[in-house]
Structures are given as C-alpha cells and as structure tokens.
Amino acid sequence: MEKFSNEYFKKLANDLKFDLSDEEIEELKKDFIEVEKQVELFDSIDTEGVQEMVYPFETPTYFIREDEINEVLSQEDALKNAKDVRMGHIHVPKVVR
Amino acid sequence: MEKYFVTIGIEIHCELKTKTKMFSSAPTSFGEVANTCVNEVDLGHPGTLPCVNKHAIELAIKACTGMHCTIDPLVRFDRKNYYYSDLPKGFQITQQFFPIGKDGYVEIEVDGEKKKIGIERIHMEEDTAKQFHKETGTYIDFNRAGTPLIEIVSRPDMHSAKEAAAYVETLRKNLFYLNVSDVKMEEGSMRCDVNISLSPDQNTLGTKVEIKNLNSIANVQKAVQAEIERQSALLDAGEKVEQATRRYDEAQKTTILMRKKEGNVDYKYFPEPNIFPILLDEEWIRNIQDHLEELPDARIERFISQYGLNDYDASVLVADRSMADYFEEVVKSTKETKKAANWVIGDMSAWLNKNNQSFEDLEVDADAIASLINLISNGEISGKQGKAVFEEVMLGKDPKKVIEEKGMKQVSDDGAILALVSSVLDANPQSIEDYKNGKDRAIGFLVGQVMKASKGQANPKRTNELIREELAKR
Numbered sequence: 001m002e003k004f005s006n007e008y009f010k011k012l013a014n015d016l017k018f019d020l021s022d023e024e025i026e027e028l029k030k031d032f033i034e035v036e037k038q039v040e041l042f043d044s045i046d047t048e049g050v051q052e053m054v055y056p057f058e059t060p061t062y063f064i065r066e067d068e069i070n071e072v073l074s075q076e077d078a079l080k081n082a083k084d085v086r087m088g089h090i091h092v093p094k095v096v097r
Numbered sequence: 098m099e100k101y102f103v104t105i106g107i108e109i110h111c112e113l114k115t116k117t118k119m120f121s122s123a124p125t126s127f128g129e130v131a132n133t134c135v136n137e138v139d140l141g142h143p144g145t146l147p148c149v150n151k152h153a154i155e156l157a158i159k160a161c162t163g164m165h166c167t168i169d170p171l172v173r174f175d176r177k178n179y180y181y182s183d184l185p186k187g188f189q190i191t192q193q194f195f196p197i198g199k200d201g202y203v204e205i206e207v208d209g210e211k212k213k214i215g216i217e218r219i220h221m222e223e224d225t226a227k228q229f230h231k232e233t234g235t236y237i238d239f240n241r242a243g244t245p246l247i248e249i250v251s252r253p254d255m256h257s258a259k260e261a262a263a264y265v266e267t268l269r270k271n272l273f274y275l276n277v278s279d280v281k282m283e284e285g286s287m288r289c290d291v292n293i294s295l296s297p298d299q300n301t302l303g304t305k306v307e308i309k310n311l312n313s314i315a316n317v318q319k320a321v322q323a324e325i326e327r328q329s330a331l332l333d334a335g336e337k338v339e340q341a342t343r344r345y346d347e348a349q350k351t352t353i354l355m356r357k358k359e360g361n362v363d364y365k366y367f368p369e370p371n372i373f374p375i376l377l378d379e380e381w382i383r384n385i386q387d388h389l390e391e392l393p394d395a396r397i398e399r400f401i402s403q404y405g406l407n408d409y410d411a412s413v414l415v416a417d418r419s420m421a422d423y424f425e426e427v428v429k430s431t432k433e434t435k436k437a438a439n440w441v442i443g444d445m446s447a448w449l450n451k452n453n454q455s456f457e458d459l460e461v462d463a464d465a466i467a468s469l470i471n472l473i474s475n476g477e478i479s480g481k482q483g484k485a486v487f488e489e490v491m492l493g494k495d496p497k498k499v500i501e502e503k504g505m506k507q508v509s510d511d512g513a514i515l516a517l518v519s520s521v522l523d524a525n526p527q528s529i530e531d532y533k534n535g536k537d538r539a540i541g542f543l544v545g546q547v548m549k550a551s552k553g554q555a556n557p558k559r560t561n562e563l564i565r566e567e568l569a570k571r
Binding site: 092 | 238
C-alpha cells in the first residue's frame with residue numbers, strides 16, 4: 001500500500017472524528033510528503049552516544065507550590081466554552097453502552 | 098482446598114487529603130455543586146501550565162515511608178496519552194518512569210499468621226473528571242479532575258481472597274492513620290482493582306483477569322472468592338480463561354464481563370515537558386519521615402505496654418482511630434486504664450451506635466468520663482449508679498452534678514449504714530435464724546433490704562461487711 005494513500009487519510013480523519021474530501025486529501029498528501037522529507041533530514045545527524053534531552057536546562061528546580069487555594073473559576077465561566085450544558089454539567093454524546 | 102494456584106496483585110488509587118489539586122490551585126472537593134471547584138488548568142485550557150502541589154508530595158512521602166518504600170528525591174512526571182471525555186487535556190500526568198517510591202512492603206495478618214506483601218511502586222498522578230451516564234448522553238463534572246492521587250501497586254504476593262481483603266484493609270488503616278487520605282471506599286476516595294490468575298502449578302502464571310471498582314473491603318473478599326470459583330469451574334471443564342476486565346455484581350454474587358482485553362493500549366508515555374524535574378531537599382524529606390504519625394500496629398503495641406490492655410481490647414480501640422484517640426483523652430485523667438477501655442469499647446460504643454453517632458463527632462468531654470470512672474472506683478457511687486450517671490454524662494452533664502442532683506452519693510459512713518443494718522436485722526429475725534443455720538444466701542437478702550432502705554445509696558461492699566459483723570454479735 002502506498003504510504004500516504006487516500007485510505008490512510010480517511011482512517012486518520014475517522015479516528016479523529018471528522019470528514020475529509022478528496023481535494024483536501026490531495027492537499028494534505030503534498031504536506032505530509034514534504035514534512036516527511038524534513039524529518040528524514042534528522043537521520044543525517046549522528047546521535048550515537050548522545051543522551052536524550054527533555055528539558056532545555058540540565059539542573060533540576062526546587063520550586064514547589066504551597067497547598068493554598070488561589071485560582072477558582074465560577075461555574076458560569078467554567079462552562080462558557082461548552083456547547084451543551086445541562087444541570088451545571090457539560091453534556092456530551094454517550095461513549096459507553 | 099484450592100485445586101489451582103491463585104496469584105493476586107492489587108492496584109489501589111487513593112485521593113490525597115490536600116486543599117488544592119495536584120497541579121492547580123483550585124480546591125479539591127467532594128459533593129460540591131458540579132464544576133465549581135475548577136480552574137483553567139483542570140479544564141485543560143490551552144496555554145495553562147501545571148504547578149506541583151507541595152503538600153501532595155509530602156503526603157506521598159508519608160505513604161511511601163509507611164509502606165517501607167525507597168524514596169526517589171528527584172520528582173519527575175510523565176504523560177499518559179489517551180482520548181476520553183473524562184480527561185480534558187487528552188493526557189494524564191503521572192509518574193510512569195520514576196515513581197516517588199518503590200520496593201516496599203506491608204505486613205498483613207490472616208488467621209493469626211503474619212505475612213509481608215511486597216509493594217512494587219507508589220506513584221503520584223491526577224484524578225479524572227466524574228461522569229454520569231444517562232439516557233440522553235454523558236454528564237461531566239470536572240470538580241474531581243486534577244485531584245491528587247497516589248497509586249499503590251502491590252507485587253503478586255497474595256494467594257487467597259482473605260489475603261487480598263487483609264491487604265486492602267491494612268493499607269486502608271495505615272493511610273488513614275498517616276492522615277494521607279480519608280480512604281472512603283464507598284465515596285471513591287480509595288479505589289481498588291484486583292488482578293487475579295489461576296494456574297495448575299506454582300511455576301506458571303495463568304491468564305490474568307482484572308476486577309475493577311470494588312467499593313468495600315467485604316466486596317474485595319467476595320469478588321476474589323467468586324472469581325476464583327468462576328475460573329476454577331472453567332479450568333475444571335477444560336475451558337480457557339479469557340483475559341478481560343470484569344466487575345463484581347453484589348446481587349448476583351459473581352463477576353461480570355465489562356470488556357475483553359483487545360491487545361495492549363499504547364499510551365505513548367513520555368516525560369512531561371511542562372514540569373521540570375524537582376529535586377526535593379533531603380532535610381525536608383527526613384523531617385517528614387521523623388514526624389510520621391504512629392501506625393496502627395505500633396499503637397496496639399503501645400496500648401498493651403503503656404496501659405496494660407490485652408491484645409483484643411487494644412486492637413478493638415485502634416481499629417477506630419477516633420475511638421482510640423478518645424480513649425487516650427480519657428486516660429489522661431484516670432489511672433483506671435482497663436476500666437476506661439471497657440467503658441469506651443462497651444457502654445460508650447453501644448450508646449453511640451444506638452444514637453447513630455460516632456467517636457469522631459462525639460462532643461462529650463473525655464474528662465467527664467474519666468471523672469465518672471474515678472467516682473466509681475473510689476466507691477463514691479456504685480457501679481449500678483454509675484450506669485445511670487453515664488446516661489446523663491452522655492447528654493453533656495457533669496457526673497458530680499448529676500450525683501448531687503439525684504442525691505445518689507453512695508453512703509460509706511459506717512454510722513449511717515449501721516443504723517439501717519440494725520433496723521433491718523430487727524425487722525427480719527427469720528433471716529438471722531437462717532444465717533445461723535448456715536444459709537449464707539440470707540446475707541444477700543439482708544444487703545438488699547439495707548440497699549432498699551437507703552434508696553440505693555449505701556455502699557454495698559461496706560454494707561455486706563457490717564451485716565456480717567452485726568450478725569456475729571447477735
């Protein structure tokens with residue numbers, strides 16, 4: 001199977017729960033091929049014996065937050081972004097049987 | 098009796114007793130109005146950054162120390178990625194690669210035998226939102242999202258339902274005594290998942306089945322027993338046990354399939370880039386460990402040695418921390434430690450039960466109970482009077498005042514008792530006759546008559562002695 005086939009994009013889109021038209025797939029295909037070329041460039045760097053680095057600084061921090069209540073949203077603000085609010089709860093389609 | 102070799106491992110999630118969330122300064126809560134204890138961090142808004150709660154680390158260190166774990170002073174967090182509506186960020190922050198504690202144990206006791214159960218690891222993480230599945234859809238309350246948790250993972254060291262229940266009970270008591278969590282299984286602040294497998298021989302492991310959401314210690318034991326029986330029956334019939342997640346159904350007394358295991362989910366764990374590794378101050382850690390609360394087993398030992406209690410009474414007291422605390426308050430003001438234990442375990446517990454109260458919310462001054470115990474042992478009131486006074490003390494009255502008001506004071510004054518004894522003896526010549534003829538029972542009758550004449554206030558012991566003295570003279 002071709003790496004970036006139409007089926008591949010349709011499956012990805014379906015997993016992320018949205019639809020893609022054939023035109024959109026063609027556009028994405030170009031992007032994906034280009035991005036992959038860029039990523040392949042990393043392979044040209046020799047990382048033999050180099051330790052992975054997660055953080056930009058080598059030294060650990062010492063700061064920890066005290067257990068004091070500080071920032072709390074009102075219910076109104078907390079629910080502002082939700083599309084469907086019922087009885088103070090965010091309401092979403094059921095995902096269990 | 099079991100035909101198969103049973104192997105059990107247990108994972109326990111436990112909410113930590115903090116004021117705020119693991120990574121945000123919003124309050125932790127239980128039973129609050131939905132979505133009122135959250136902020137942008139808990140809701141996973143873009144651009145927010147997690148900030149680790151110091152007290153949560155402190156409580157995790159206490160739990161680790163209580164379970165004899167080695168503590169990693171470099172605190173690191175990782176992301177566990179999965180997509181579900183109870184997890185607003187799309188990942189849970191946990192400690193996958195470097196748990197704060199590892200390689201510990203707890204000691205359990207089953208049928209009088211002690212046994213160590215290994216703890217593989219204890220790590221910190223955040224709780225998810227609470228979901229309510231209704232007909233129309235799912236209702237989400239984010240109040241619980243971000244609540245600090247520790248997950249305690251045992252080694253597969255348990256081999257029976259009793260051991261599993263004893264392990265959970267021991268952990269529950271220890272965490273409660275350490276003030277790490279309020280460990281209410283029925284409210285979900287302590288949750289328990291049991292992994293169980295059966296095998297025909299000790300050297301191979303059978304297929305693992307996980308039982309989720311056990312909400313009481315009794316149910317842990319029942320569920321494990323039911324699952325052992327279910328798997329035994331399958332193996333007896335030559336069938337295979339399927340790898341799956343099940344739940345215990347109390348009504349049917351069996352486990353029910355929730356979902357089959359469809360391969361291993363890949364959570365794509367990686368170090369949490371938004372939280373730098375935190376190096377804890379060794380001094381701070383040592384200070385927490387040096388000031389650890391007394392654990393239940395140590396307290397039982399101390400009750401036996403310090404107060405001269407027997408093993409049974411000490412265990413009963415310690416099983417309820419509030420009761421044990423109350424007992425210790427009482428014995429601050431009385432030397433009668435065994436009697437104090439009897440009152441607390443016996444009459445007080447019965448009274449609280451009857452009135453639907455517990456030692457935790459008891460307002461009766463421990464001093465008053467101590468004073469009551471002293472009044473009885475000094476002979477100022479009789480044991481029987483003591484019971485009546487106790488009823489009033491439990492309503493908040495001072496025992497000395499009750500005695501005064503009711504005119505209960507036990508009469509120990511020889512002159513006063515003697516006068517009553519003489520008149521009772523004068524009125525009962527037949528009893529004197531009976532006594533002289535060897536009927537010792539007559540004494541009991543005479544004591545009763547004196548007690549009646551004194552309206553119960555005569556000291557029974559002294560009355561008995563005086564009657565015998567008087568009878569000898571006649």
